[in-house]
Amino acid sequence: MTGVLVSTTINGDAVQFACPTDETLLDSLRNRVGLTGAKEGCGTGDCGACSVTLDGRLVCACLVLGVEANGREIGTVEGLVEDGKLHPLQEKFIEHAALQCGICTPGFLVAAKTLLEKNPKPSEEQIRYALAGNLCRCTGYDKIVRAVQAAAKEMRKK
Amino acid sequence: MMPRISLTSSLRDAVDGAESIELHAETIGEMFAKLAERYPRMADRIDAGIAVAIDGQIYRDDWNTKIPADAAEVFLMPRIQGG
Amino acid sequence: MRYETPTTTKEAATLLHKEKGQAHILAGGTDLLVRMKMGMTEPTLVVDIKHIPAMQAITKSAAGFKIGATVCGAAMTEHAALGKAWPGIVEAANLIGSDQIQGRCTMVGNLCNGSPAADSVPAMIAAGAKAIIVGKDKRRTVAVDKIVTGPGKTSLAKGEVIEAITLPARLPRSGDAYLRFTPRTEMDIAVVSAAVNLTLQRGVVKTARVVLGAVAPTAVIVAKAAKAIIGTKLDDEALEKLAAACSAACNPIDDKRGTIEYRTKVAGVLAKRAAKIAYQRAGGTL
Amino acid sequence: MGHDTNYQDREFKIIGTRVKRPDGIDKVTGRAKYGADAFAPGQLVGKVLRSPHAHAIIQKIDISKAEKLAGVKAIITSADLPDLTGSNRGMTDILENCMARGRALYHGHAVAAVAAIDEQTAKQALKLIKVTYKLLPHVTDVDEAMLPDAPIIQDFVLQDGKPSNIAGISTFGHGDVDAGFAEADVIVEKSYKTEQTHQGYIEPHACLANVSSDGSGELWVTTQGHFSFRVVCSTLLGLDMAKLKVTSSEIGGGFGGKTHVWTEPLALALSRKANRPVKLVMTRDEVFKASGPTSSTSMDIKIGAKKDGTITAATAMLRYQDGAFPGIWGMLGAMTAYACYDLKNVKTVGHDVLVNRPKVAAYRAPSAPMAAFGVESTMDLVANEIGMSPLDFRIKNAAKEGTQASYGPVYGPIGIGPTLEAVKKHPHMRAKLKKNQGRGMACGFWFNFGGQTCVDLNIGPDGTVSLTIGTIDVGGSRASLSLIVAEELGIPYDQVRTNIGDTASLGHNDTTEGSRGTFSSGMAAIFAARDAVGVLRERAAKMWDIPVDDVVWADGVATATGAKHSNLPPLTLAAIAAKAASTGGPIAGHNEVVADNAGVSFASHICDVEVDPETGSTKIIRYTVIQDAGKAIHPDYVEGQFQGGAAQGIGWALNEEYIYGADGCLQNTGFLDYRIPVCSDLPFIDTQILEIPNPNHPYGVRGVGETSIVPPLAAIGNAVSHAAGVRMTHIPMSAPRILKAIDDAKA
Incomplete structure (x- = not known):
C-alpha cells in the first residue's frame, strides 16, 4: 500500500492528511479529517x-x-454555516420539513447551494433535474423542492 | 354473559377445528389461560403470538386488557408485523 | 498503487507503456473508481491526466472545435459556442449521469470505457468527430467510430492516450440531436439511443448520419437510415423508412436493462424523433 | 395501568402546529451521527465474505492464509457462533441468516467475517479465505418453487409430511364464496405478478461493536429497534442482556428493513474474538444482496358482482416468497387483500414460499401493496364490466363500522368511506386530461400497531423538560413528542427536548415498526407528563404549605384555588423546579404502557399518468394522497409520511425490481440499476389529511407511516389502463412491459 501526504483546503481551512493512494476522498474526509457530514450511501x-x-x-x-485533493479546494456541508449563521438553504430545509431521516440532507444542501450559485431563479423543473443526482427515500422530494424554492426566493431578497 | 370467541382459520386446528368457542374471561390473560387449559395445543400458539380483536380493536400485547361483558365479538388472529 | 500526475501527454503515454501491472488513466474517475470499489480492478498504477495543459480546454478554430480529454461534461454545457454549433453532442455528454457526475466525467472517458451504451459516442460519431491519439513515440488522428471495437475494448495500443476530440467546422443549415431511452428521467444508462446529424439545402436533407447506441456491441452507423432521409423534407414516409432501417440494423442483447424486442423497436422511434429535432435545429420546418 | 386511553375531544394549543424539529440543526450541518459516523479507540474494520452462489453446500472454509495476513485480528465462520439447531426455530433462522451454517442459501449469504486494522487489509483477507462449495440446484421464482420437483430450500419445512418449499398456508374469510359467485352477474378473474423490491434506505446497515473480555458489551447501531436488537444479539451470542448496552444512532431510513439484525451479531462476535471494537458497515452491494427485501408474488384474484354494483363474492390465492427462511408475508397479504371492503362471502389464501433469495423483511405495510395491486386492479375491471365508475363501485362496497373484516374481526369506526368521499369531492378528479393521459385511483389498508413503550420525563432545575423515549425517530417524531409534552404541561415547545435513550437508560421498548412511534410514545408521553403534573402540584402545595387538592395545574403554572389562597401568585414550572431540592428532590414523570390499538388506517390515492405509446414510458403527471391520520400532531411530518410512501409505491409500480439471472445471482446490486425514483421523476405530491380521531388514544392519534405505500401500484396500473388502453398485470410496469402490452393489444 502506498501512502501520500495531501495538502488541501477544506471549507477555507488549510488541511493536511496522509492516505493510501487508492482511498476515496470520501473516506479521507470521513476517516482522516473527521468530517462525517458527507455520507456513503452507495460508493458508486x-x-x-x-x-x-x-x-x-x-x-x-x-x-x-x-490524493486528487492535493492543492485544490474542497467544500463540504460543514462549510455552509458562515459566521455562525445557517445558510438560507439550511434554514428553509428545517422550516419546510424537507428532511425526515436526514441522511441525504448534507448532499442535497451542497448540490442545491451549487445550483443557486449558478442559477438564482431556477424553475421547478430545473431544481428537479439539478437535484436528480441526490436520492431521497423518505420525502418523495416534495418538501425538498419547496425548501429550495423558498431559499432561492430568500437569497434573491438579499 | 359469555362472549363468543372466534378464531382465525389457522388457529382452529389447535381447538379441535372449532370456529368459535364459548368461554368466560374478564381479561385477555384469563382467556388465554383458560384456552390453554382446555386446549393444550393452544399454549404453543399463544407463546408464538396471537392478537386479539375485541369489537374490532386489535390488541397484540396487553394481557390485562379487559374483555367487556357486553363485547359483541372477541376474535383471535395471528400476531402481525409491520415495517 | 502508484499515483502519477504527468504534465505532458507524452509523459503519460510513457508511464502507461512502461507499467507491467494493471495501469489505468484517471480523468473524471466516474467509471474507474466504481470498478475499483466493486473490486473489478486493482490498479498498480493510476495516471491522473488532469495536470496536462494540452488536455484541459475547449478551443474553437476555423477547423472546428477541439475538446481536451479532461474537459468535464459541465464545462461543455457551459461553453456557449459549442452548444450552439453541436447541441446534440453537448446534450449527449450532458446525459452522462447527474450534475455530480457532470462535474467529473469526460467524453473521452465515456469513449474509452467502451460501453455499448455510452451516451456521447453515437453523437460524436454522427458528427464525424476524430480522436487525437498520443503514443510514446507518435501521434495519430483517428475517426471516433474506429476507437471502440467491442464492449470494454478499444483499438488503442498499450500506452496510447487520447489527448483531445476534434469536431469539424460547422456548415450552415446543419443540426444534430441525440435521444436515449432510460427508465428514469435522470441517473440512468441508455437502454437504446439514437444520434442524427444532418445538413439541409433549401429545406431538403443534403447529408445525414444516423448512429444508434446500446443496440449492438458497439455504436452502429446506419447508412441506410441516412439514405432514407437524404433528399427528403423528412416527410412521414421518409421517417418510417428511417425507423425501419434503424430497427433492421439492431443487433442487441436481452439484459437487465432491456429486451431485444424493445431495443429494436424503440431504436427506430428515437431515430425518427432525433431526426426531427436535428432538422429543426438546421432551420427546417416540419 | 389504569390510564384512560380513550379519546377526549379538546381544543389543542400547540398540537397541530408546524414547529421546527429539534434534530433539524444537527442534520443540516452534518453534525448528526448516523451508524457509520461513530469511532472507538482502537477500532478494527469488519468485512463479510459472501456466497457467490445461489445455493451450495459449504464443504470447507480454509482461513489459514487469511489468518496469517499481517493486520488481521479475527476471523469467524459459523463454527465460532453457537449452533442453535433444534432450539427455538425463529432464533436459529436469524442466526443462520446472519451466517450460513453448512449451506449457502442465496447469492450474498454470509459465510465468514474478518476484523482487521484497516479496510484494505480486511478486503485482502477476504480474498485469502478459500471456500469450497458444492453447487446445488436453485430456485428463485415463487411459482417454480412450489412445483413438486423444485429444489428444497429448508429440510424442516414439510407439507403433508413431505419436504416442501411451502412454509405456510393461511386462510381467511367468511361466508360461502361458491354461493356468492353463483349470485354474481359479472365475474372477473385475473392473475398478477409483482417483482421483489427493496426498502432502499439511503444509509447502509452500520454498527460499532465493542465486547470486553468480561462479557459486557456495547453496540452502536442504525436500527429501528435497539431494545429488540439487544434481545436478539444477547440471545444469539449468550451475553447477559443487562450487560449489552445498545445505542441507536440517527437512522438513515429503515421502512421495516432495519427491524432485523443482519451483520450486528457478526460484529459483536468479531469484537469478542479480537477483544477490540469492530466497526462493520455494509456496502450498498451487500445491502441489496443480503438485507431483507420484500416478497415477489404471484396472485389469482376473482371478484363477482351484481349489476347494481354489489360484490357477491371475492377470492384471492396469494403466493409470496419469503426468501430462504419462513416468514408470515403471504399470510399478511391474505389478511389485508380485501380489508377495504364489506363482503358477505370472501376467502383469501396466503402461501409463504421459500426460494433462494435473501430472507424477506418487513417493508412499510408489509405484503399489503401487492395484494392491493391485484384486488384494486380487478375492482376496476369489475366496475368497467358492470358500467359503474370505479369510485362509485368502491363507495358502494366500502367497509364501515360493523363490517366483518375479511381478516376476521368486526370493524369499529373506520375511515375508508370518508377517504372515498374526499376523493369524490377532490378537484383532482375533475382536472382535464390530455392525449395519452389517464387517471386511476385505488384504496389501501394497514393495521398499525402499538406495543411495549416506556418513557421518562425529567424536569431540570431550570424548569426545562427532557423526555427520554425508546422508540427511534425515523421522520420527525421527536418534534411531535415534544409538542405533546408541551401541550400537556402547558409550556412552550422550546422548553421541551426529546431524546432517544439507550437500552441501559429505559425499560424495554418494542421496535419502531407498524407505524407506532408517535402513537405509542405519544401515549406514554401524555401519561408521563400527567404523572409529572401530579408531582408538580404536590411540590407547589408544599411550597405554599396548603393541601395538594387546592392546587391546579393549567397553562404551565400551578395555581392555588379557593378564596383562602387568593393572595398566592401562581408558581411557574421553573419556580417549582428551582425549589426541588428542598421539596423532595428531582421532579420527574414516568410511564410504562402496552399501547395497543393504534387504529386501522385507510387511504385512497388518485393518480394521473401519461404513457408514451411509442416507447411505453410512463410519467406521473399528478398525484394525490388522501388518508385518515387520526389527529395530526405535526402536519408537516404526517404529509411527509404520505408523500414518502406514495413515492416508494410509484418506484415499485414503475421501475424497481430485483433481477435474478439464470444462475440465481442478483444482477442489480446498486442504485444505478435498482431504480428508485429521482427528483425529476416525480411531481409535487398533494396530500389531504383526514383527522378522524382514534377512539383509543387520548389525542386521537393513529399510526400514519405505512398505509400510503399500499394504493400506488394499483392506482398507477388503473391510470395506465386508461392512458394506454392496456391492463398491466405485472409489476413493475416498466416501459418494455407496457410497450409489449400495447403491441400485443394491437395485434
Whole structure:
C-alpha cells in the first residue's frame, strides 16, 4: 500500500492528511479529517449523499481519490454555516420539513447551494433535474423542492 | 354473559377445528389461560403470538386488557408485523 | 498503487507503456473508481491526466472545435459556442449521469470505457468527430467510430492516450440531436439511443448520419437510415423508412436493462424523433 | 395501568402546529451521527465474505492464509457462533441468516467475517479465505418453487409430511364464496405478478461493536429497534442482556428493513474474538444482496358482482416468497387483500414460499401493496364490466363500522368511506386530461400497531423538560413528542427536548415498526407528563404549605384555588423546579404502557399518468394522497409520511425490481440499476389529511407511516389502463412491459 501526504483546503481551512493512494476522498474526509457530514450511501456515484465541491464544481466524493485533493479546494456541508449563521438553504430545509431521516440532507444542501450559485431563479423543473443526482427515500422530494424554492426566493431578497 | 370467541382459520386446528368457542374471561390473560387449559395445543400458539380483536380493536400485547361483558365479538388472529 | 500526475501527454503515454501491472488513466474517475470499489480492478498504477495543459480546454478554430480529454461534461454545457454549433453532442455528454457526475466525467472517458451504451459516442460519431491519439513515440488522428471495437475494448495500443476530440467546422443549415431511452428521467444508462446529424439545402436533407447506441456491441452507423432521409423534407414516409432501417440494423442483447424486442423497436422511434429535432435545429420546418 | 386511553375531544394549543424539529440543526450541518459516523479507540474494520452462489453446500472454509495476513485480528465462520439447531426455530433462522451454517442459501449469504486494522487489509483477507462449495440446484421464482420437483430450500419445512418449499398456508374469510359467485352477474378473474423490491434506505446497515473480555458489551447501531436488537444479539451470542448496552444512532431510513439484525451479531462476535471494537458497515452491494427485501408474488384474484354494483363474492390465492427462511408475508397479504371492503362471502389464501433469495423483511405495510395491486386492479375491471365508475363501485362496497373484516374481526369506526368521499369531492378528479393521459385511483389498508413503550420525563432545575423515549425517530417524531409534552404541561415547545435513550437508560421498548412511534410514545408521553403534573402540584402545595387538592395545574403554572389562597401568585414550572431540592428532590414523570390499538388506517390515492405509446414510458403527471391520520400532531411530518410512501409505491409500480439471472445471482446490486425514483421523476405530491380521531388514544392519534405505500401500484396500473388502453398485470410496469402490452393489444 502506498501512502501520500495531501495538502488541501477544506471549507477555507488549510488541511493536511496522509492516505493510501487508492482511498476515496470520501473516506479521507470521513476517516482522516473527521468530517462525517458527507455520507456513503452507495460508493458508486449513484446517490449523491457524499456530494462536495471540488474547486467549486459539484462532485461525488466517493468518485474522487483523496490524493486528487492535493492543492485544490474542497467544500463540504460543514462549510455552509458562515459566521455562525445557517445558510438560507439550511434554514428553509428545517422550516419546510424537507428532511425526515436526514441522511441525504448534507448532499442535497451542497448540490442545491451549487445550483443557486449558478442559477438564482431556477424553475421547478430545473431544481428537479439539478437535484436528480441526490436520492431521497423518505420525502418523495416534495418538501425538498419547496425548501429550495423558498431559499432561492430568500437569497434573491438579499 | 359469555362472549363468543372466534378464531382465525389457522388457529382452529389447535381447538379441535372449532370456529368459535364459548368461554368466560374478564381479561385477555384469563382467556388465554383458560384456552390453554382446555386446549393444550393452544399454549404453543399463544407463546408464538396471537392478537386479539375485541369489537374490532386489535390488541397484540396487553394481557390485562379487559374483555367487556357486553363485547359483541372477541376474535383471535395471528400476531402481525409491520415495517 | 502508484499515483502519477504527468504534465505532458507524452509523459503519460510513457508511464502507461512502461507499467507491467494493471495501469489505468484517471480523468473524471466516474467509471474507474466504481470498478475499483466493486473490486473489478486493482490498479498498480493510476495516471491522473488532469495536470496536462494540452488536455484541459475547449478551443474553437476555423477547423472546428477541439475538446481536451479532461474537459468535464459541465464545462461543455457551459461553453456557449459549442452548444450552439453541436447541441446534440453537448446534450449527449450532458446525459452522462447527474450534475455530480457532470462535474467529473469526460467524453473521452465515456469513449474509452467502451460501453455499448455510452451516451456521447453515437453523437460524436454522427458528427464525424476524430480522436487525437498520443503514443510514446507518435501521434495519430483517428475517426471516433474506429476507437471502440467491442464492449470494454478499444483499438488503442498499450500506452496510447487520447489527448483531445476534434469536431469539424460547422456548415450552415446543419443540426444534430441525440435521444436515449432510460427508465428514469435522470441517473440512468441508455437502454437504446439514437444520434442524427444532418445538413439541409433549401429545406431538403443534403447529408445525414444516423448512429444508434446500446443496440449492438458497439455504436452502429446506419447508412441506410441516412439514405432514407437524404433528399427528403423528412416527410412521414421518409421517417418510417428511417425507423425501419434503424430497427433492421439492431443487433442487441436481452439484459437487465432491456429486451431485444424493445431495443429494436424503440431504436427506430428515437431515430425518427432525433431526426426531427436535428432538422429543426438546421432551420427546417416540419 | 389504569390510564384512560380513550379519546377526549379538546381544543389543542400547540398540537397541530408546524414547529421546527429539534434534530433539524444537527442534520443540516452534518453534525448528526448516523451508524457509520461513530469511532472507538482502537477500532478494527469488519468485512463479510459472501456466497457467490445461489445455493451450495459449504464443504470447507480454509482461513489459514487469511489468518496469517499481517493486520488481521479475527476471523469467524459459523463454527465460532453457537449452533442453535433444534432450539427455538425463529432464533436459529436469524442466526443462520446472519451466517450460513453448512449451506449457502442465496447469492450474498454470509459465510465468514474478518476484523482487521484497516479496510484494505480486511478486503485482502477476504480474498485469502478459500471456500469450497458444492453447487446445488436453485430456485428463485415463487411459482417454480412450489412445483413438486423444485429444489428444497429448508429440510424442516414439510407439507403433508413431505419436504416442501411451502412454509405456510393461511386462510381467511367468511361466508360461502361458491354461493356468492353463483349470485354474481359479472365475474372477473385475473392473475398478477409483482417483482421483489427493496426498502432502499439511503444509509447502509452500520454498527460499532465493542465486547470486553468480561462479557459486557456495547453496540452502536442504525436500527429501528435497539431494545429488540439487544434481545436478539444477547440471545444469539449468550451475553447477559443487562450487560449489552445498545445505542441507536440517527437512522438513515429503515421502512421495516432495519427491524432485523443482519451483520450486528457478526460484529459483536468479531469484537469478542479480537477483544477490540469492530466497526462493520455494509456496502450498498451487500445491502441489496443480503438485507431483507420484500416478497415477489404471484396472485389469482376473482371478484363477482351484481349489476347494481354489489360484490357477491371475492377470492384471492396469494403466493409470496419469503426468501430462504419462513416468514408470515403471504399470510399478511391474505389478511389485508380485501380489508377495504364489506363482503358477505370472501376467502383469501396466503402461501409463504421459500426460494433462494435473501430472507424477506418487513417493508412499510408489509405484503399489503401487492395484494392491493391485484384486488384494486380487478375492482376496476369489475366496475368497467358492470358500467359503474370505479369510485362509485368502491363507495358502494366500502367497509364501515360493523363490517366483518375479511381478516376476521368486526370493524369499529373506520375511515375508508370518508377517504372515498374526499376523493369524490377532490378537484383532482375533475382536472382535464390530455392525449395519452389517464387517471386511476385505488384504496389501501394497514393495521398499525402499538406495543411495549416506556418513557421518562425529567424536569431540570431550570424548569426545562427532557423526555427520554425508546422508540427511534425515523421522520420527525421527536418534534411531535415534544409538542405533546408541551401541550400537556402547558409550556412552550422550546422548553421541551426529546431524546432517544439507550437500552441501559429505559425499560424495554418494542421496535419502531407498524407505524407506532408517535402513537405509542405519544401515549406514554401524555401519561408521563400527567404523572409529572401530579408531582408538580404536590411540590407547589408544599411550597405554599396548603393541601395538594387546592392546587391546579393549567397553562404551565400551578395555581392555588379557593378564596383562602387568593393572595398566592401562581408558581411557574421553573419556580417549582428551582425549589426541588428542598421539596423532595428531582421532579420527574414516568410511564410504562402496552399501547395497543393504534387504529386501522385507510387511504385512497388518485393518480394521473401519461404513457408514451411509442416507447411505453410512463410519467406521473399528478398525484394525490388522501388518508385518515387520526389527529395530526405535526402536519408537516404526517404529509411527509404520505408523500414518502406514495413515492416508494410509484418506484415499485414503475421501475424497481430485483433481477435474478439464470444462475440465481442478483444482477442489480446498486442504485444505478435498482431504480428508485429521482427528483425529476416525480411531481409535487398533494396530500389531504383526514383527522378522524382514534377512539383509543387520548389525542386521537393513529399510526400514519405505512398505509400510503399500499394504493400506488394499483392506482398507477388503473391510470395506465386508461392512458394506454392496456391492463398491466405485472409489476413493475416498466416501459418494455407496457410497450409489449400495447403491441400485443394491437395485434
